[in-house]
Amino acid sequence: MVKLYTEVRVERRNDISITLSDRILMLGSCFSDEIGDKLLDAGFEVLCNPFGTLYNPASIASAIARLDASGTLFTAGDCVQIGAGDGRICSFEHHSSFAAPTQEAFLEKANGALLSSREFWRAANIVIITLGTSFIWKHDGKVVSNCLKRPAREFDRSMLTPDKTASLLNGIIDAHPDKKFIFTVSPIRHLGDGAHANTVSKASLHIALEQVLGTYPERTTYFPAYEILLDELRDYRFYATDLVHPRDVSVDIIWSRLKESLIPESEYRRLEANLKASAAARHIPHTEQ
Template sequence: MNEIKLQTPVDPGRSAVEISIKDTTVVLGSCFADNIGKKMEAFGFDVLVNPFGTLYNPVSVTEAVARLGSGEAFKAEECVRMGAGSDLVCSFSHNTSFARDTQEDFLEYANLSLGKSSQMWKKATKVIVTLGTAFCFRHIQSGRTVANCLKIDGREFIRYRLDVEGTVALLERMMEENPAKEFIFTVSPIRHLKDGAHGNQLSKSTLLLAVDRICTEYPGRADYFPAYEIVLDELRDYRFYAEDLVHPSGQAVECLWSRFLDFCFPAGEREEILAREKILKRSAHRPLH
């Protein structure tokens, strides 16, 4: 009797870029980067996760990498007063989690974080980058493509979509400026449906084509983990999605983490990682009595 198949398996293979427990790793990008990075943090990896907060578009990701490399402190002219009556201060380089009550408080916090993060970036040998969308927002007055619109009136921005060549150029520059680092790229499986279903597909296709070019141009230094394909093809049942039907569920994240371990971690370290996971689960257990 033939076995009934209820999934379309996606085989990531083995990565040309291997990540070891002994490596210093930086994880940048959208929500999938947060998910993977938090797992690595919990299991005791030497890892830096989104030092400017969650980032979505390739411009912001590559600008973050450049800032980590230079370590150039944030200045008063980069401070932005947030909109929607919040009156907090942040910058167009950061997620709103960095916002503070005053300019002085923001600069102190942002630059303290930057100093520590820049030091870790310089010693890191492995980088995981998750790109979320090719759609960007350019602030009209400053001309800057922003990481976050900071709740400011949408009329102050121009929305545009990067093309494949523009995205490739950004990623090429990042690779060339960091020749000692190896990169694993992913494209976020989270759909940006505010762009419409077709707009989301155009955006993701742009990112997929650009990353494919980079992996071809830099064999051995760049590889692609198919998180997008695993979620959309192999885990396409809605039980693998959160209540918003867009973000992956906890079960889906666990599945992706397991597949990511198989993809890029040495086989000899898998046992130690699983042992760390058991210790973490035991420590999180709270007895009833």
């Protein structure tokens, strides 16, 4: 029979898996949120992006540093007014979904999330990090997670080298010997700078992860979400109408492959029961995957 696609092999590792008894922190691009929703529906204990969507390794490292910094909170000095006539208050460490009409309201929301997230983080034993881009933006010399519609002249843009990205990720792993790490590269393309720049950015992430995985083979693994969408599916039928984000069916396929590679078969019965219950709660027919 003629094969119409090349299947990406996803190997199961017995020493790194996720079970319904694990506590899982997910950080990274909006693809993290989509897979995080799947895990939540399946009954996993998951905290996804406590500061909102994060795209680059430096912002992810900063977010974890915040979670580690017991006793510290966001203050008035962290508050920034969103530009382009929006006027709401947020911070450069948060996604704009945290924005509020006043400084007080933002700080209450941000610090409430920070305190509850710290408690979860301390007990988390699995960390899933999805890297989106190597590009970073700095404001007054500090990497930002979101430019908040501020004028471009306020920021300096650069690209992290593979060595710098590897150093940031190594620092996270070294500081948390009690946790295991699952890395992915987001299949969502960042085309604002052009297709070539996106390719260079993603390649830099892959090179960095190769270094990290080689340094910590017993505590890290890689799940090929990027390769499944771009090398196996590789058709615009599998993209949303913006031709950048994956369609729901693509997320379902990637979730199915993740389940096969990272979730023990002994968990499948409970997992499927949880998925059916979640679907019933939303009045959505559930199809086993």
